[in-house]
Amino acid sequence: MNHPRKQTFFFTLIALAMIGSIIAGCGPISNSAASVTPGTNCGNGFCDNGETSLSCAADCPTGSFSGKIQSTHINSAGVGDIAVMIASPKAVRYPEGAGVVVVVPPIFSTSTSFMTDPDVTSLGLIQVSFMWPGQTDSITSSRSTGTFDSGGEQSVQVLRDVIRFASGTDPDVYGKFISSLTPVTPLTGEVGLYAFSDAGIAVVKAFKLYGDQLSGVQYFVGRENPTVDTLSCLEAGYLNDNGQPVYNPFYSYPVSYSTSAIIFSYANVRWDAAYKDPHTGAVGRAYLDLDGNGSLSAGDYVTSWKVPIIFGKRTYSAALTKALLDTGSLSLSNWPADLATPEEAARDWQFRQSTGQYVDLRTLMPNLKVMLVFAQVDHAQAATDKPAIHQAYQGFRFEAGLWVRLNPDRVYVQSLLPNAGNEFPDNPANTQPSDWSQIGTYAYPGEGAGGGLVPLAAVAEMADRVHFNRWDENLGQVLYIYFPTPTIP
Secondary structure, three states: OOOOOOOOEEEEOOOOOOOOOOOOOOOOOOOOHHHOOOOOOOOOOOOOOOOOOOOOOOOOOOOOOOOEEEEEEEEEOOOEEEEEEEEEOOOOOEOOEEEEEEEEOOOOOOOOOOOOOOOHHHHOOEEEEEOOOOOEOOOOOOEOOOOOOOOOHHHHHHHHHHHHHHOOOOOOOOOOOHHHOOOOOEEEEEEEEEEEOOHHHHHHHHHHHHHHHOOOEEEEEEEOOOOOHHHHOOOOEEEOOOOOEEEOOOOOOOOOEOOOOEOOOOOOEEEEEEEEOOOOOOEEEEEEOOOOOOOOOOOOEEOOOOOOEEOOEEOOOHHHHHHHHHOOOOOOOOOOOOEOOHHHHHHHHHHOOOOOOHHHHHHHOOOOEEEEEOEOOOOOEOOOOOHHHHHHHHHHHHHOOOEEEEOOOHHHHHHHOOOOOOOOOOOOOOOOOOOHHHHHHHOEOOOOOHHHHHHHHHHHHHHHHHHHOOOOOOOOOOOOOOOOOOOOO
């Protein structure tokens, strides 16, 4: 096991290299330049021109980066030394250097490696990832000390400190700033955050608690982030293991929806003690006894097995957990040891929700820009009105008063996926559907390459908008074409 304060190391993940020079393309372009198709050099041995592991597996093996990687540690006071990875592009996106993107790991599951998806180095940007306290990267054996609190106060403090390191504000444990740990020039005033799923909860909390300490952060790309405990626990509906939607019959939009909570009845919740989960080995599960016969039957609504793990315990929403006790389905004397109690669920979910946090960003981070990314079929949620996206939009746009866009501009999607047509949305910023039950028209088709390339397009668009300070509601062309020339690592 490597000591957390080990000497930083530098290595490359690319076996093939070519002599050349780093160029970053040109400035804002004309419509004719925007027609250049990226990814046409697939098979040349370089992960460039917007290629990813999805669009060109030959050049971009899954989990690899197109440039160089270095790891180090930063100290988070009272928590420990946090393992950080800096992945640098082979060629910077802009003549001035490369913007920096912090990719946040999930908070309700254990990570075994630094985050490599999406690979923003393929866009000419610097990617910063990290391991939560107590977690180890299986490839480099780089470990974060401390104890993981599943997105609690220490996690949010760690995220703050990683962001400040990525912004060039704070050094690592050796006194080195990010500018000396990458072979390219980091644009530390152009920092963005990317968070998929539950990682977004930690981001919003960090903004709320420490926004005035994060001056380098200019944008946030949040992909299908849950917002409240009911949605984190998939209790309003979910996708089963076959990718088919399972709808909670008690969830109904707009009756069950509000900007701060998702509300429906748990009066008929029951506990199936005989169940053993084939994925996790956990015994027992909650279900809604729809036919009222007192036992699990084919017509009942069974909750998803993907229950968040907080402090080592399965943690259903505070409302469902309380209902298990109130209905007599479980008692404190026979309460499963690996299931959070009503007291624990109420305590732990209070900190791990995004609603109620947004309003403080109006003064703490008034210049933050937000992109919410979501597919027609969510990776986990089933409710067709997409309540998590709705709550996030309402919070960022109206409570915080920020610039918000629902999914990237179509021209940016087409820059990575040339065949993308009108089935990919082109929603002007700061607009929402008049009826959120029709939000599907604002979503992109997530099948095939689009599932991986649209989030990358979102990052590219936000990085360019920040770099050129362009906040038009819609763009008729990409602001920048990235033409990297591979160089010796």
